[in-house]
Amino acid sequence: MALSQFVPFSATELLLASTVFCPVFWVFKGLRPRVPKGPKSPPEPWGWPLLGHVLTLGKNPHLVLMRMSQRYGDMLQIHIGSTPVVVLSGLDTIRQALVQQGDDFKGWPDLYCFTLITDGQSMSFNPDSGPVWAAHRHLAQNALNTFSIASDPASSSSCYLEEHVSKEAEALISRLQELMEGPGHFDSHNQIVVSVVKVIGAMCFGQHFPKSSDEMLSLVKNSHVFVENATSGNPVDFFPILRYLPNPALQSFKAFNQRFLRFLQKTVQEHYQDFDKGCYQFLL
Structure with a gap:
């Protein structure tokens, strides 16, 4: 019985397919990190x-x-x-x-998505764990430790962190009470996230973000774009060809990171205008 009765391809077609597949296979095999x-x-x-x-x-x-x-x-x-x-x-x-x-x-793995966060200079998502990263980490740790220990003599709080958290907790309760007086039901997620962001903003910039900051509120509401794409397992991190194909999720992730970076840069520039060197001596 002829082989063609079992195989729906001719010998020429099989030879051509093998000729094409083998070089492609060996090229991709050679590109795999070893x-x-x-x-x-x-x-x-x-x-x-x-x-x-x-x-x-x-x-x-x-x-x-x-x-x-x-x-x-x-x-x-x-x-x-x-x-x-x-x-x-x-x-x-x-x-x-x-x-x-x-x-x-x-250190973190060298993933493509991480290079899109603050133009690849993020301390949290940077695969580099060299001396520069270690110095930044040491500086951040000192700032956080001081923020959780030092206190304002004019305040009854035990430290600056407690002071900011207490004030924001009171403001959060007031907002929740106002919402309860309305329809009586609401999504508390955004309200809590905004409060956390305000505390972080106070720690980083020494002040709360204003309620009228529509840009900050928009970033908070769209933070799920960051979470969904920055988690490990994003296909574009492991299949490079997907970076060059139409990918709405990836484009949204890029746009979010660019907006967030511009927001931080603008906030830092504004902070330079009322910078008080004496407030930062504890970092030295």
Whole structure:
């Protein structure tokens, strides 16, 4: 019986398909990041070409990864697209990585979405953990520690943080009471988020944002755009080709970050006008 009865392609078509597929496969394989020579690569389950283990993980990746760890051990490697991802399981293994070898595992992954946050200069989402990042982190920690310890002699609060939180809590209760006097039902999410933003604004800029700041309120209401795209697992971080295809969600994320950056820059410039050097001596 002829082979053509089982295979709906001619030998020429199969040869042509193989000729096209093989070079493409080897090109993508060559583009995949590899472990440098020297370190031993962790065990890796079989994955699909180009897609890696995306289809394998499915809708319950935590269960799939648990089964993988039972077979391959507490440290294994998978691929999300062309990006290698090391998976750690077990309390002892995680403690060794995050505590005993914390310097080796610190920092964020170099994801595309993170480069869009404050033009890639964000301290929270920057993959760089070098001396400049360490100096900024040390400065921020000192400021937060002082803000939670130092207090205004004219205030009854124990520290500046408590003072701002107490004032904003009172303002929040007043706003909620006003809303209850109206229809009697409302979404409290935006009200609470706005209060938190005002406290953070007071910590960063020494003052509350005005109620009339429509730009700030608009940013707060659209903060879900940031959350949905900055979380790990965004397809554009692992499949670079998606960055160049029509992607409304990605465009919204870019626009939000640009608006947020312009808002911060404008607020900082305004803050320079009434800058009091004496208020910041505790940072030195």
